Amino acid sequence: MQRGTTAATVAVVGLLALGLVAGASMAKAPDRAEGRVYANGELWATFGTADFKNAPSPSVDNIYVFPDNPDLVPVGEASPGDADYNGGRWAVHLVTFTGMDPVQFTSDEELLAHAADLSISGVVRNFQCPLFAL
Secondary structure (H helix, E strand, O other): OOHHHHHHHHHHHHHHHHHHHHHHHOOEOOOOOOEEEEEOOEEEEEOOOOEOOOOOHHHOEEEEEOOOOOOOOOEEOOOOOOOOOOOOEEEEEEEEEOOOOOOOOOOHHHHHHOHHHEEEEEEEEEEEOOEEEO
């Protein structure tokens, strides 16, 4: 086998593996995924797994929850398909409406655009819950 052919084969196998990983992250939600999270304007299914401590900032995504409005769905800053999605490892921030009526946000950009009318806490906990397509 020629050297160029070997490199091309390795590249193709690598791309196929990457496609399988991306496909797995966009897999249909398992039955136990009863939770919901909005991210990037889409509604995702999820289920909580474990809390963790001392995660470096680049290894987690922010998720915003509404403790005073339990009917509102949490909002994540990333989702499957995003290059910077960390697989459902979240830094939780509590959001309270201070200068506007409660409203369901569907993206972190939308939420942060209203930051002047919200109280957004620092990180209150870290936990893992993967996102799945509905």
